[in-house]
Amino acid sequence: MSDAVTKLAQKESQRHALSLPNLLTYGRLIAVPVVAGLVLWGGDAARWTALALFIAAAITDFFDGYLARRWGQQSALGRMLDPIADKVLVAVVLLVLTTDRTIDDAHIWAAIIILTREVLVSGLREFLAELRVSVPVTKVAKWKTTVQLISIGFLIAGPAGDKIVPYVSEFGLFCLWIAAALTLYTGYDYFRAGIGHVMDDK
Secondary structure (H helix, E strand, O other), X not given: OHHHHHHHHHHHHHHHHOXXXXXXXXXXXXXXXXXXXXXXXXXXXXXXXXXXXHHHHHHHHHHHHHHHHHOOOOXXXXXXXXXXXXXXXXHHHHHHHHHOOOOOHHHHHHHXXXXXXXXXXXXXXXXXXXXXXXXXXXXXXXXXXXXXXXHHHHHXXXXXXXXXXXXXXXXXXXXXXXXXXHHHHHHHHHHXXXXXXXXXXX
């Protein structure tokens, strides 16, 4: 009886692993090195291709979670991979944009703020998860993610976009600083919610 239950659980786990929401998350992870490579490759065509892939990846960020909830296909694998895919997408592209100097000078600090917050909040969430404490995602945090993705999209277009519409890169940098400000606010919000558990030695 227990073997049958185990086999049934394994089949269910495999079915969820290949569900459409999880496939969208896998696709977002696969898109990360491709987008990074295209930006580093350089040239207008590579930039536009990278932007198209980035937009597609950003869209999957909404649909994987929505479809998983709508179709009852939520899984432990999806809950683990979804935030990882989000953070890897943002972090890698920011690093690449800094490397090719689309983000340069003082604007690098905006990227540092965003990356530092993501690492710290991820660590806090992992710690609280061990205590079975859940920190819900706030509306401001969702706006933060949206502004981050918009700013990165404009910065990926960067020099290629500037040739068509003036100040595309500047607008991307402006949005990056707004994202950095929202990042600081939401980071403080999360730490304020979790600091009591962190300081509790019992």
